[in-house]
Amino acid sequence: MQKRKRFQITLLLLSACFGIWFACDCKAYADNEVVVVIDPGHGGENLGAQYDGYTEKDMTMVVAKAMQEELQKFENITVYLTHDTDVDMSLKERAKFAQEKNADFLFSIHFNASVNHNLFGAEVWIPAYADFYVKGYQFAEIQMAEFESMGLYSRGIKTKLNDIGEDYYGILRHCSSMGIPSALLEHCHLDQENDKLFYQHSEEQWKEFGKRDAEAVAKYFGLKSESKGVDYSNYEKVSVSMPKGAVKPDKSAPEVSEIEVLSVDEETAEITVKMTATDSDGYIQYYKYSFDGGLTYSDLQKWPRTVWNHSEPEHTFKVTAPFDREIDLRLCAYNGFDVWTESNCITLEAIAAPVIEEVPAPQKQEYREISYEPYAETEEISMPMGETVKLIVLIVLISLLIAVILFAMIAMLLKARPRNKRRRAE
Numbered sequence: 221m222q223k224r225k226r227f228q229i230t231l232l233l234l235s236a237c238f239g240i241w242f243a244c245d246c247k248a249y250a251d252n253e254v255v256v257v258i259d260p261g262h263g264g265e266n267l268g269a270q271y272d273g274y275t276e277k278d279m280t281m282v283v284a285k286a287m288q289e290e291l292q293k294f295e296n297i298t299v300y301l302t303h304d305t306d307v308d309m310s311l312k313e314r315a316k317f318a319q320e321k322n323a324d325f326l327f328s329i330h331f332n333a334s335v336n337h338n339l340f341g342a343e344v345w346i347p348a349y350a351d352f353y354v355k356g357y358q359f360a361e362i363q364m365a366e367f368e369s370m371g372l373y374s375r376g377i378k379t380k381l382n383d384i385g386e387d388y389y390g391i392l393r394h395c396s397s398m399g400i401p402s403a404l405l406e407h408c409h410l411d412q413e414n415d416k417l418f419y420q421h422s423e424e425q426w427k428e429f430g431k432r433d434a435e436a437v438a439k440y441f442g443l444k445s446e447s448k449g450v451d452y453s454n455y456e457k458v459s460v461s462m463p464k465g466a467v468k469p470d471k472s473a474p475e476v477s478e479i480e481v482l483s484v485d486e487e488t489a490e491i492t493v494k495m496t497a498t499d500s501d502g503y504i505q506y507y508k509y510s511f512d513g514g515l516t517y518s519d520l521q522k523w524p525r526t527v528w529n530h531s532e533p534e535h536t537f538k539v540t541a542p543f544d545r546e547i548d549l550r551l552c553a554y555n556g557f558d559v560w561t562e563s564n565c566i567t568l569e570a571i572a573a574p575v576i577e578e579v580p581a582p583q584k585q586e587y588r589e590i591s592y593e594p595y596a597e598t599e600e601i602s603m604p605m606g607e608t609v610k611l612i613v614l615i616v617l618i619s620l621l622i623a624v625i626l627f628a629m630i631a632m633l634l635k636a637r638p639r640n641k642r643r644r645a646e
């Protein structure tokens with residue numbers, strides 16, 4: 221009887237312990253459950269950027285779906301898409317959708333194009349205010365590392381304000397007003413040569429963007445995935461201090477933009493240039509060069525940076541000038557917000573184009589040796605001039621000989637005739 225009672229008490233205690241553990245675990249699970257909304261930029265009539273047969277709304281949908289699929293491989297996360305069919309939604313509707321889902325974050329997916337088709341690289345736009353800036357930056361820093369590991373050129377993590385000092389991008393503005401952290405991802409530019417290799421090979425590349433975006437989200441939220449064998453629960457985010465007021469974009473141009481010509485190669489027309497460019501409240505992102513004093517410029521070039529927001533003050537490189545004309549060398553440095561400053565101009569004397577030696581035409585004899593000559597037989601029987609003269613002389617000599625013989629024979633006949641007549645008379 222005592223044994224039975226002891227057993228009952230043990231069972232009761234075990235059940236109580238299990239109950240408490242189960243309740244705690246459920247609470248922990250519920251607390252850690254992350255809700256993410258992915259917003260495929262554009263849709264329906266709203267096509268987004270279009271270039272070279274590529275349409276932004278098609279690409280963002282593929283990226284968003286791949287991102288969702290990849291994120292669902294992680295535990296403790298629920299992922300929604302603002303829309304998964306080809307429909308347009310207002311920016312407010314997208315933010316509202318995220319609010320209804322009680323989202324912890326909204327990620328808006330985009331591809332870019334620039335007015336002059338000259339910019340290239342990836343960028344992340346974040347809200348300019350308060351905790352939305354802090355969270356946006358912490359996520360964007362991870363996302364930018366993913367972009368860079370793919371080989372994309374970083375155009376930075378940035379804020380943009382409208383005329384009345386609100387966030388310029390509607391999706392960020394609406395999300396902040398509804399209490400949802402957000403970020404807008406511009407994956408690359410559709411209209412510039414440098415970025416084409418990241419999306420023009422196949423649709424698999426678009427999906428790869430989605431997978432990388434998912435990876436950044438998983439790191440940001442410290443998620444785990446047994447199926448993927450990854451655990452980001454100890455992933456350390458960058459520390460960002462809470463801004464006082466708006467974090468404003470850099471609207472001032474780089475202060476320093478100077479050039480010096482180190483050497484000129486007279487044979488190749490290569491000019492070695494040292495450029496110094498700095499921006500006290502930002503960094504240098506691109507440079508371009510001109511041989512006509514700034515009337516026309518080259519494509520934008522990458523400026524060396526140790527990390528995306530820290531540029532080297534000096535850059536030495538070679539540019540190949542055109543031959544046979546005076547050169548007015550001028551360069552131009554761009555900061556991370558595409559504000560630029562032209563350098564001083566250096567005039568160089570024209571570099572004479574190298575004289576191209578004429579290649580002698582192959583001789584006829586050489587040509588005959590290596591090619592089939594259909595009229596060779598005709599040429600073989602045609603006689604050279606000397607041979608013809610010899611033949612004529614020979615014919616003349618033979619004719620003369622025959623003539624002499626004939627003449628001698630006639631003469632003999634004429635002599636013989638009177639003698640016969642005399643004999644008959646005798």
Ligand SMILES: [Zn+2]
Binds near residue numbers: 261268
């Ligand atoms: Zn877009």
